[in-house]
Amino acid sequence: MNTSTITDNILSARYLRKGEKTFEDICHRVASALASDEKDRELFYEAMTSLRFLPNSPTLMNAGTEIGQLSACFTLPVPDSIPGIFDAMKQGAVIHKTGGGTGYNFSHIRAEGSPVRSTDGVASGPVSFMKAFNAATDVIKQGGRRRGANMGILNVWHPDILSFITSKKEEGSISNFNISVMVNDEFMTLVRDRKFDEIWIKHPVTGVKVTVGEIWNGIVDGIWKNGEPGVLFYDEINRHNPTPGLGDIDITNPCGEQPLLPFESCVLGSINLAACINEGKFDEELLDDTVRMAVRFLNNVIDANVYPIPEIEEATKKTRKIGLGVMGVHDALLMLKIPYDSPGGRKWCGEIMHRITETAVEESQLLAEKLGTFPEWEKSTWKERKVRNAAMTTVAPTGTISLLAGCSSGIEPVFSFAYTRMNTVGKTFFIVSPVFKEALHSTLSEKGHSGDELKKREEEVIAHVHDTGSIQDLEWLPADFRSLFKTALDISYRDHIEMQAVFQKYVHASISKTINMPNSAERKDCEEALLAAWTLGLKGITIYRTGSRDSVVLSLGNSE
Numbered sequence: 001m002n003t004s005t006i007t008d009n010i011l012s013a014r015y016l017r018k019g020e021k022t023f024e025d026i027c028h029r030v031a032s033a034l035a036s037d038e039k040d041r042e043l044f045y046e047a048m049t050s051l052r053f054l055p056n057s058p059t060l061m062n063a064g065t066e067i068g069q070l071s072a073c074f075t076l077p078v079p080d081s082i083p084g085i086f087d088a089m090k091q092g093a094v095i096h097k098t099g100g101g102t103g104y105n106f107s108h109i110r111a112e113g114s115p116v117r118s119t120d121g122v123a124s125g126p127v128s129f130m131k132a133f134n135a136a137t138d139v140i141k142q143g144g145r146r147r148g149a150n151m152g153i154l155n156v157w158h159p160d161i162l163s164f165i166t167s168k169k170e171e172g173s174i175s176n177f178n179i180s181v182m183v184n185d186e187f188m189t190l191v192r193d194r195k196f197d198e199i200w201i202k203h204p205v206t207g208v209k210v211t212v213g214e215i216w217n218g219i220v221d222g223i224w225k226n227g228e229p230g231v232l233f234y235d236e237i238n239r240h241n242p243t244p245g246l247g248d249i250d251i252t253n254p255c256g257e258q259p260l261l262p263f264e265s266c267v268l269g270s271i272n273l274a275a276c277i278n279e280g281k282f283d284e285e286l287l288d289d290t291v292r293m294a295v296r297f298l299n300n301v302i303d304a305n306v307y308p309i310p311e312i313e314e315a316t317k318k319t320r321k322i323g324l325g326v327m328g329v330h331d332a333l334l335m336l337k338i339p340y341d342s343p344g345g346r347k348w349c350g351e352i353m354h355r356i357t358e359t360a361v362e363e364s365q366l367l368a369e370k371l372g373t374f375p376e377w378e379k380s381t382w383k384e385r386k387v388r389n390a391a392m393t394t395v396a397p398t399g400t401i402s403l404l405a406g407c408s409s410g411i412e413p414v415f416s417f418a419y420t421r422m423n424t425v426g427k428t429f430f431i432v433s434p435v436f437k438e439a440l441h442s443t444l445s446e447k448g449h450s451g452d453e454l455k456k457r458e459e460e461v462i463a464h465v466h467d468t469g470s471i472q473d474l475e476w477l478p479a480d481f482r483s484l485f486k487t488a489l490d491i492s493y494r495d496h497i498e499m500q501a502v503f504q505k506y507v508h509a510s511i512s513k514t515i516n517m518p519n520s521a522e523r524k525d526c527e528e529a530l531l532a533a534w535t536l537g538l539k540g541i542t543i544y545r546t547g548s549r550d551s552v553v554l555s556l557g558n559s560e
């Protein structure tokens with residue numbers, strides 16, 4: 001195993017700027033660009049170099065450089081006109097160029113087959129335009145650092161919903177988009193009551209009718225076959241919209257953790273919970289200090305940011321939303337010896353997230369005392385508290401920054417405790433989780449193994465994990481060890497959803513998480529998961545059934 005080599009590789013490929021050689025150089029540049037005083041500069045630098053807090057990739061790449069675009073998440077409106085649609089495409093291209101991802105809701109575009117007055121023609125519908133956005137993304141390479149990412153959303157009450165749901169049926173099509181259906185409570189209630197024959201929409205021109213059952217089966221079938229579409233819950237998102245006076249929310253960023261108003265953007269940053277553990281104990285004071293520092297950090301980003309277009313600057317500065325999240329959650333649980341899929345695991349996570357959000361709100365209040373509330377505070381739900389930011393917490397995927405920090409990503413359970421990873425130049429690395437390795441060593445020692453025999457046993461277990469991803473079938477290992485070291489695929493999908501729900505209870509925005517299912521899962525499991533997600537108050541859900549797509553980024557044995 002060689003985690004640091006991988007880290008070096010990611011760094012040089014993505015974050016190092018001219019003249020920079022080390023991770024410390026990057027942290028120095030970022031801290032200097034963002035701190036408002038010397039004390040914070042030191043705090044920002046220390047939190048990043050100790051890998052306890054990292055901002056999203058665009059901040060690491062662009063802070064203190066000419067590009068200066070620091071946010072990961074953007075949402076753009078797409079109106080129902082040719083100039084409007086292509087304006088959105090142009091705005092998206094500019095954002096991709098600087099490393100941001102864009103979310104669009106295509107529901108304003110009139111249905112396929114509708115009349116086009118000026119030309120006497122017929123409209124080609126939202127799906128055809130989504131393909132054009134996809135092609136545009138292909139040609140923007142983001143300076144070779146990230147491939148552009150988009151979210152495409154269609155409301156369940158749009159007449160083209162069936163063709164949208166099946167638009168990614170062919171593997172590899174519209175590959176620069178994640179797609180999600182925005183459902184509402186009315187639709188979900190009909191599904192729950194199994195009113196599948198009810199007519200849900202009628203095409204305004206052709207008169208074609210679509211039933212609840214056709215749409216629901218389309219969604220479930222798509223998920224079962226290849227993990228898409230995702231599902232977003234419109235009413236739940238809007239029940240928690242912090243600024244209802246500025247309009248409803250019907251768009252999210254590419255990975256779904258940020259439901260935002262049109263033209264808003266959000267900068268993310270994540271605290272590595274595993275780095276808040278000292279000698280087996282979770283350091284709550286260190287967490288509180290880190291949260292306060294992170295809120296000031298992210299709030300400063302809003303002012304230091306170079307916005308790609310004026311509309312985005314205006315919308316972002318009206319609400320000043322920031323996205324503070326967590327990573328290394330599973331690692332922290334393992335270090336504290338609490339199983340992820342247990343009542344104790346959920347309790348601990350709920351308490352920690354509650355604490356993070358409360359502390360973040362307090363810090364935002366302090367900022368408001370000094371600098372004033374966010375401009376649209378009067379139109380917000382923050383009646384009791386004067387805060388600087390309309391929303392503070394979220395859970396990002398932390399895809400790259402968790403690799404950099406060497407911790408488990410976001411709130412996801414570890415995928416495998418041993419795997420091979422290939423870097424961008426094709427070199428492979430055999431990686432074993434250090435927490436697992438250490439715990440295995442002491443468990444086997446306690447069982448009386450020693451010397452060469454102990455070493456042989458360790459190697460045997462690690463090879464088994466590498467090949468199968470699990471230790472659950474190694475019955476000779478102690479039961480408590482096995483129940484602690486469960487991986488994403490050992491954990492039932494219900495436990496995945498419950499963990500997401502625990503975090504969602506305390507998180508202001510939304511959560512990026514994949515609900516993993518085994519390959520043997522059936523369509524009815526997907527149905528049950530979607531209904532559970534709605535009932536438990538999630539704002540969105542992404543399900544992936546193992547092996548349902550040919551190519552996945554991380555798989556057992558050899559992975560990309």
Ligand code: ADP
Pocket residue numbers: 055056057058072073074096099100101102146147148149253254255256257268396397398399400401402512
């Ligand atoms: P990182 O770990 O690199 O900071 P995350 O994996 O946490 O990023 O993703 C956070 C958000 O950044 C995503 O929800 C999405 O909005 C945006 N994003 C992620 N990957 C890309 C990409 N390749 N191109 C553009 N935006 C991206």
